[in-house]
Amino acid sequence: MDKPAYVSDPVDVNTCEAQPAEPQLPATSRFLPMAMASALFMDLLDTSALGAALPTLARQFHTTPLQLKFALTAYLMTMAVFVPASGWLADRFGPRRVFVNAVKIYLLGSLCCGLSTSVTTLVAARVLQGIGGAMMTPVARLIVVATTPRERLVHAMNAFTMPAVVGPLLGPPLAGLLLEVANWRWIFFINLPVGLVGIFAVLRFVPRLRHVHPGRFDWIGFVLAALTIMTVVTLSETVGTGLLSVKGQIILLVAGLTFGTAFVLHALRTAVPMLDLRLLSKSTYRASMIGGSLMRFSISAMPFLLPLLFQIGLGWSPVRAGLVMTGMMLGSILARFGGTFAIRLVGFRKALVVTAFFTAGATMIPAAFRDSTSAIFIVTTLIAGGFFRAAHFVASSALAFADVAPEDVSRASTLSAVIQQISLGFGISLAGLTLYISAGETGRLTVSNFTWSFVVLGAVTLLSIPVYLGLDRNAGASMRDRRESLIR
Structure with a gap:
């Protein structure tokens, strides 16, 4: 069994103080994944619930749903900016x-979101949430990976990511219910007891x-990474929307390339970079980052697009739209039982290729949803999409750390979290861009405006398949040696 880079001290549950002892994994380690998963649950529950409530919020703040997506992307951008500091x-x-x-x-931040009175205050409160989320989610993953033996990592990641999948899928029906019996503010207030x-x-x-002292904080790397992320995400949010002139977009592009190049050179020359x-030199980690990023375009875009399609395009109520979207949750739960098997x-390679292919198909099918489409067909499609997406990330999340040395877990977790947040933001930006172009000058959304959004996202998902085909056939084999640990 690999020894973790972190060494644990047993915790006295009465005083919550560390007691001197020989380094060992705690007896409560089996509860760690679920305990840490509360972070992912809140994080993704809020994002998906907010997506489902966009039409209502647009009316409340006298704006359009496409403009309100800044409340989603501002959070993701803040996460990406501050996540690099979480590992240190x-x-x-x-x-x-x-x-x-x-x-x-x-x-x-959740409390401030619930008390918001305008789009500006909502976005500002989401930025505050993002600062907390940036330290919360990647550190939770780090604790799980650092305290779990390699042969049980798939099982642990399965338990850890279950609430992370259920959270965003409970968001829409919960938002619909809260909008009916209370108001949108409770979408954020509900985080407090959780x-x-x-x-x-x-x-x-x-x-x-x-852990040993990590050394000096890499301020140069942090600033360069932050400037790169902010310019790139801002550019992705404004391209094709008319919010920024072509000259302004060119300036952002040049700035992003300049900051990005400077950051890469700094990171490769620094002994302990931000x-x-x-780490991307490891084939399993690189494939998980690149392929997973392409998959996350649809992961973030679907909870944004589907509520708009159902509520604006098809004229459904928030409750009906939310209940139908629970089909994705059912598929995700099924995948948790079958994914590790x-x-x-x-093996990892074939599982990733197959699930990516069927995820792409399930992403494209909603392009054909119309008023006459059978509810059974819609729910079945969402169940299939939820199943294959969740099964994919069971494999992808575990494979990322298959060849990462214990002492590199912290840095690998941090880099993974940054890439994840950027790709999630790009997914929402791409979905918003395709809708904006399709709606034209009127800005009015109809059911036909959503067609190309789903098709484009499905095509992006397919691009992950060549990435996984480049893996060795035995990639991640070390994590399959003790097969019984995968199906406990």
């Missing part, structure tokens, strides 16, 4: 301490993890 902070002050304080910041329970679970089950790009049976 976790190494310097301890993952548990950083995680608990991050949840507190996130809950404060976050408090999560803090209690972490203090009870998560050990204090000790984001260690050298598929890896054991056919």
Whole structure:
């Protein structure tokens, strides 16, 4: 069994203080994935619920749903900017301490979101949420990976990512229900009890993890990475929308390329960079990052597009739209039972290729949804899409760390989180761009305006297949040696 780079101290559950002992994994380690998953649950529940509530919020703030998507992308951009600091902070002050304080910041941001009175204050509150989320989600993943033996990592990631899948899929029906019986503000207020329970679970089950001092903070790398991310995401949000002149877009493009080039050169020359790009030399990690990013375009865009299609295009109520979208949740839950078995049976490479292909198909099919489309067909399509997306990320999440050395887990987790947030933001931006172009000068959305959005997203998903085909047939084999651990 590989020894983790972090060493745990047993926790006295009465005082929550570390007690001297020989380095070992805590007896409560089986509860760690679920305890840490509260972060992902809140994070993705909010994003998907907000997407489902966009038509209502647009009426409340007297704007359009396409303009309100900035509340989604502002959060993702903030996450991507501040995530690089999470690994260093976790190494310097301890993952548990950083995680608990991050949840507190996130809950404060949730409270501010619920009290917002305009688009500007909502976006500002989402930025505050993003700062907390940036320290919360990647540190949660880091704790799970650092305290789990390699032969049980697939099982642990399966448990860890289950609430992360259920969260965004519960978002739409929950938003619909809250919009009917209360108001949109409760979409954010509901985070408060969830976050408090999560803090209690972490203090009870998560050990204090000790790590060698990470060294000086890479301020140059942090600033260059932040400037690169902000210019690139801002550019993706404004291309084709008329919000910024062509000259302004060219300036952003040149600035982004300049900052990005400077960051890459700095990262490759620095012994301990903010984001260690050298990790991409590992084929399994690189394939998971590139292929997973292409897959995440649809992961983030579907909870944005489907509520708009159902509520604006087909004229459904928020409750009906939310209930239908639970089909995706059912598919995801089924994948959790079958995903690890598929890896054991056919291996990572084939599982990733097959699930990517069927995910692309399930992403394109909603392009054909119309008023006359059978509800059974719609639900079946969403179940299939949820199943293949979830099965894909069971394999992808575990494969990313298959060949990562224990001492590199923190840096690998940080880089993975940054890439994830950027790709999620790009997915929403691409969906918004295709809708904006399709709607034309009127800006009025009809059911036919959504066709190309789903087709384009499905095509982007297909681009991940060549990435996975480049993997060795035995990629991740070391994680399949103890097969019984995959199906417990």
